[in-house]
Amino acid sequence: MIDVTLTLNGTPRTVSVEPRETLSDLVRNRCDMTGTHVGCDHGACGACTVHLDGMPVRSCIVLAATCDGREVRTIEATRKDETFGVIRRHFHEKHALQCGFCTLGMLMMAADIIARHPTPSEDQIRNALSGQVCRCTGYMGIVAAIASAAEELRGA
Amino acid sequence: MHSETADRWIGKPLLRKEDARHLLGASQFVADLRLPHMQDVAFVRSASAHGRILSIDAGGAEPGTVWTLADLPTIHPLFAGPELGTFRNAVYPPLADGKVLFAGQPVAMCLGANRALAEDVASAVWVDVEELPPVIDAVNALAKGAARLHDDWPDNGFIHSVITGGDIASVADAPVRMRRRFKMNRQAANPLETRGVVAYRDHRTDELVVYTSTQGPHVMRHGLSIALGIPEHRLRVVAVDVGGGFGGKNRLMPEEIAMAALALSVDHPVRWIEDRNEHLIASVHAREHHYDLTVLAERDGTILGIEGSIHVDAGAYALWPSGPFMETSMAARNLPGSYRIQHLNIDTHTVATNKAPLGPYRGVARPGACFAIERLVDELAHELGIDPVEIRHRNLVGPTEMPYRTGGGLRLDNGDYPTALDKAVAMIDLPAVRARQAAGEPDGTRIGVGFACYTEQSGHGTVEWVKRKSRVVPGYETATIRMMPDGSAQVLVAIQSHGQGLETSLAQIAADGLGLTPAQIVVRHGDTSISPFGFGTFASRSIVFCGGAVTKAAAALAEKIRAVAAHLLQTTPDLITLRDGAAHGPQGSIPIPEIARAANIRPEALPEGMAPGLEATATYEPPESGGVFSYGVHAVVVAAHPETGVTRILDYVVVEDCGNLINPMIVDGQIIGGVAQGIGTALYEEIPYDETGQPIATTWGDYLMPCAPEIPSFRIGHMVTPATSTEHGVKGMGEGGAIAPPAAIANALTDAFRDIGAKFCETPMTPRRVSDAVALARGEE
Numbered sequence: 001m002i003d004v005t006l007t008l009n010g011t012p013r014t015v016s017v018e019p020r021e022t023l024s025d026l027v028r029n030r031c032d033m034t035g036t037h038v039g040c041d042h043g044a045c046g047a048c049t050v051h052l053d054g055m056p057v058r059s060c061i062v063l064a065a066t067c068d069g070r071e072v073r074t075i076e077a078t079r080k081d082e083t084f085g086v087i088r089r090h091f092h093e094k095h096a097l098q099c100g101f102c103t104l105g106m107l108m109m110a111a112d113i114i115a116r117h118p119t120p121s122e123d124q125i126r127n128a129l130s131g132q133v134c135r136c137t138g139y140m141g142i143v144a145a146i147a148s149a150a151e152e153l154r155g156a
Numbered sequence: 157m158h159s160e161t162a163d164r165w166i167g168k169p170l171l172r173k174e175d176a177r178h179l180l181g182a183s184q185f186v187a188d189l190r191l192p193h194m195q196d197v198a199f200v201r202s203a204s205a206h207g208r209i210l211s212i213d214a215g216g217a218e219p220g221t222v223w224t225l226a227d228l229p230t231i232h233p234l235f236a237g238p239e240l241g242t243f244r245n246a247v248y249p250p251l252a253d254g255k256v257l258f259a260g261q262p263v264a265m266c267l268g269a270n271r272a273l274a275e276d277v278a279s280a281v282w283v284d285v286e287e288l289p290p291v292i293d294a295v296n297a298l299a300k301g302a303a304r305l306h307d308d309w310p311d312n313g314f315i316h317s318v319i320t321g322g323d324i325a326s327v328a329d330a331p332v333r334m335r336r337r338f339k340m341n342r343q344a345a346n347p348l349e350t351r352g353v354v355a356y357r358d359h360r361t362d363e364l365v366v367y368t369s370t371q372g373p374h375v376m377r378h379g380l381s382i383a384l385g386i387p388e389h390r391l392r393v394v395a396v397d398v399g400g401g402f403g404g405k406n407r408l409m410p411e412e413i414a415m416a417a418l419a420l421s422v423d424h425p426v427r428w429i430e431d432r433n434e435h436l437i438a439s440v441h442a443r444e445h446h447y448d449l450t451v452l453a454e455r456d457g458t459i460l461g462i463e464g465s466i467h468v469d470a471g472a473y474a475l476w477p478s479g480p481f482m483e484t485s486m487a488a489r490n491l492p493g494s495y496r497i498q499h500l501n502i503d504t505h506t507v508a509t510n511k512a513p514l515g516p517y518r519g520v521a522r523p524g525a526c527f528a529i530e531r532l533v534d535e536l537a538h539e540l541g542i543d544p545v546e547i548r549h550r551n552l553v554g555p556t557e558m559p560y561r562t563g564g565g566l567r568l569d570n571g572d573y574p575t576a577l578d579k580a581v582a583m584i585d586l587p588a589v590r591a592r593q594a595a596g597e598p599d600g601t602r603i604g605v606g607f608a609c610y611t612e613q614s615g616h617g618t619v620e621w622v623k624r625k626s627r628v629v630p631g632y633e634t635a636t637i638r639m640m641p642d643g644s645a646q647v648l649v650a651i652q653s654h655g656q657g658l659e660t661s662l663a664q665i666a667a668d669g670l671g672l673t674p675a676q677i678v679v680r681h682g683d684t685s686i687s688p689f690g691f692g693t694f695a696s697r698s699i700v701f702c703g704g705a706v707t708k709a710a711a712a713l714a715e716k717i718r719a720v721a722a723h724l725l726q727t728t729p730d731l732i733t734l735r736d737g738a739a740h741g742p743q744g745s746i747p748i749p750e751i752a753r754a755a756n757i758r759p760e761a762l763p764e765g766m767a768p769g770l771e772a773t774a775t776y777e778p779p780e781s782g783g784v785f786s787y788g789v790h791a792v793v794v795a796a797h798p799e800t801g802v803t804r805i806l807d808y809v810v811v812e813d814c815g816n817l818i819n820p821m822i823v824d825g826q827i828i829g830g831v832a833q834g835i836g837t838a839l840y841e842e843i844p845y846d847e848t849g850q851p852i853a854t855t856w857g858d859y860l861m862p863c864a865p866e867i868p869s870f871r872i873g874h875m876v877t878p879a880t881s882t883e884h885g886v887k888g889m890g891e892g893g894a895i896a897p898p899a900a901i902a903n904a905l906t907d908a909f910r911d912i913g914a915k916f917c918e919t920p921m922t923p924r925r926v927s928d929a930v931a932l933a934r935g936e937e
């Protein structure tokens with residue numbers, strides 16, 4: 001076992017993990033934060049997206065041991081965040097979720113897209129989502145929600 | 157029935173009640189359950205496509221960590237498939253029983269403190285298999301001398317059946333005969349949440365509790381009860397949040413039975429979460445139809461009949477309860493599609509192969525049937541020099557001919573198919589597409605436009621399922637509505653909402669029935685311990701069946717509320733209206749909470765002789781057992797490159813009629829999601845097998861899931877022809893979107909390369925298949 005000391009959702013913690021464990025294992029199984037979903041476990045769906053030092057990553061293909069000294073933010077930390085609140089509201093209003101399994105990864109990615117592209121075009125949004133699978137919605141609501149959330153946040 | 161509760165919520169695009177928990181990351185899927193002392197399971201799966209198991213060596217594992225079939229309590233065979241003497245049974249053992257019939261079949265299960273440790277145990281288990289020749293092709297599988305999967309069968313056919321309508325001999329001398337072959341390849345449902353099971357014995361209630369990601373907990377409980385030999389009152393099946401199903405979670409799978417049996421044998425909870433590799437090789441597979449069809453027609457394009465054969469590659473076993481024959485018979489019976497085709501003669505073969513067993517996936521059989529008929533119609537149009545839109549108009553069933561019995565025996569209830577086609581043609585702006593096509597693209601890509609019409613049977617009841625010889629006849633649905641002393645209400649139903657938004661739309665229905673707001677109503681589902689028996693969510697049935705049951709239960713409850721109100725207001729029940737949270741009489745009103753309080757905790761306020769309590773249960777079966785038919789037309793414009801074969805969708809129009817809408821926002825969401833999946837079938841998704849029977853697509857690196865860049869924005873045109881037989885005039889619609897895209901896109905590609913006559917007869921139309929078709933048409937090697 002390896003001790004990993006990281007900042008998880010603003011709180012410093014030390015977690016013992018096996019060398020083969022991934023960041024999604026750490027978050028879900030060692031820390032019981034189940035808002036990070038695992039859809040493929042091989043880096044191909046984006047359901048497990050978290051922010052690592054402020055960058056979106058697929059936590060299922062990041063080894064937990066490499067997160068020592070780093071800062072991890074999962075969906076649980078965003079519940080009271082105002083920006084996320086706006087994005088959530090637009091997801092709700094634009095029917096951007098059906099089963100909800102992809103949604104948390106989509107939200108984590110949406111926040112990053114909006115941060116990078118304050119005025120994202122539809123193409124920019126679609127391309128930035130190219131690694132996020134949603135099996136239910138056909139993406140239209142998700143793309144619309146990100147565009148309208150960006151617009152509102154731009155005005156804010 | 158009283159009509160004084162005007163629709164206030166039905167028909168409104170109410171935002172979904174279920175969103176809040178999902179958006180917070182506070183939803184609960186099976187993998188999110190945390191139970192003390194729970195251990196994880198990893199399955200040992202067959203590496204061979206076909207073979208006899210000589211031995212299973214536990215690899216020095218600790219006692220009690222490796223479980224084979226012999227180690228589990230006796231499991232009774234679950235006969236699956238139609239109740240037909242001519243259907244050969246192939247019971248799917250929960251863990252391999254002497255033979256393995258496909259690569260990925262569960263052979264043993266291993267326990268560990270977490271999944272990784274369980275996989276360590278599994279990787280040390282050695283299964284010694286004497287290899288047998290694999291059977292990979294459904295057509296060749298029936299040839300004399302082909303290796304056989306099931307020793308007691310004379311060949312590899314589950315069933316051979318001839319599906320007929322009209323009299324094909326009467327049109328044998330048709331002036332036009334045109335033969336074509338089509339293939340829709342194998343894929344999997346691929347909900348983003350894989351399957352998963354958590355099972356344990358609850359000693360307090362003396363129940364075996366099985367959490368499983370399923371679309372129909374009550375039916376699964378029944379199957380588990382038969383398999384395990386324990387009574388249903390000692391089994392509780394719960395589907396918590398389910399991350400999509402699309403049909404793929406509507407069969408009782410071997411892992412579910414094995415997990416339940418294991419939970420009976422150990423004294424701690426056990427958990428198995430399917431990984432994506434397992435999903436791709438051993439979950440419910442779908443499609444894989446071979447069509448060899450001849451269309452018989454007049455020279456003016458009037459289609460008289462279709463004859464030929466369908467082979468459905470059904471995989472190794474029959475999945476409980478329905479088995480694979482429904483796929484085959486539905487494919488044949490749906491071949492006439494939306495058209496006036498009265499003569500049908502289809503030789504159907506449901507064939508066992510060394511692949512994962514076939515089961516339902518959004519659209520069940522109809523994407524294949526639609527692909528076949530809509531491609532045939534276009535091919536016939538080209539052959540006869542008729543415009544594809546015009547030939548459709550010559551054959552579409554018209555509104556005045558309805559209800560219309562098709563050559564496949566389906567009763568198309570109502571609608572206006574020709575107007576839907578015209579609307580799609582107008583929305584896609586055909587002249588503009590033709591102009592762009594004629595101008596040509598600077599980079600050499602070709603523009604093509606394609607159309608496909610479809611129908612979607614839904615809400616079919618007892619008679620239809622009996623006709624299909626179904627072992628379980630999902631002919632009704634049940635709902636209980638319980639009003640609490642404060643006037644809020646629970647709707648308890650046996651369906652399972654896994655993205656369809658039924659927690660919202662059923663609340664809208666109940667709200668109108670009771671004069672409440674949806675916020676005063678909670679819909680609970682997916683748990684055998686909270687609702688009466690019902691069948692679950694599949695076959696686009698929930699809004700018709702369960703919506704109908706909720707309507708009936710609300711009406712029964714409203715009647716009692718009115719009776720109490722009439723007593724309290726000194727009037728008669730027929731003069732009472734329920735609206736805005738109150739009962740209104742001619743001379744005054746009384747809030748519903750006051751009635752609820754009286755009925756529940758102040759029985760002395762009730763009229764003499766009235767039983768206390770406010771609860772009603774109703775079952776509902778639509779009176780038209782053959783179902784009601786949603787329908788529509790898809791129109792698509794593609795740009796395809798002749799050398800790279802890459803196809804892009806430039807525009808996609810859906811014209812759709814599913815009767816009245818309970819929640820238009822949810823309906824649009826279902827359409828869009830369905831079309832996106834249909835685009836996956838058309839262009840990307842495939843599970844091929846190599847000649848040794850190994851599946852080639854084992855990760856989402858090889859199995860291409862459409863993402864946002866591949867899926868366009870859609871434009872939807874609604875038409876509304878209310879169903880005459882269902883409550884609120886609704887028709888089911890969840891599957892429809894997925895039916896037409898392969899046909900529409902193939903027709904568009906054919907249109908794009910019309911000048912050279914390239915043929916697009918097989919899905920998915922990958923870059924390779926497209927560029928090959930172009931090269932073949934150009935006479936290149």
Ligand code: FES
Pocket residue numbers: 037038039040041042043044045046047048049058059060061
């Ligand atoms: S679960 Fe990590 S990318 Fe799919």
Ligand code: FES
Pocket residue numbers: 096097098099100101102103133134135136137348399400655
């Ligand atoms: S909402 Fe189901 S996967 Fe996106």
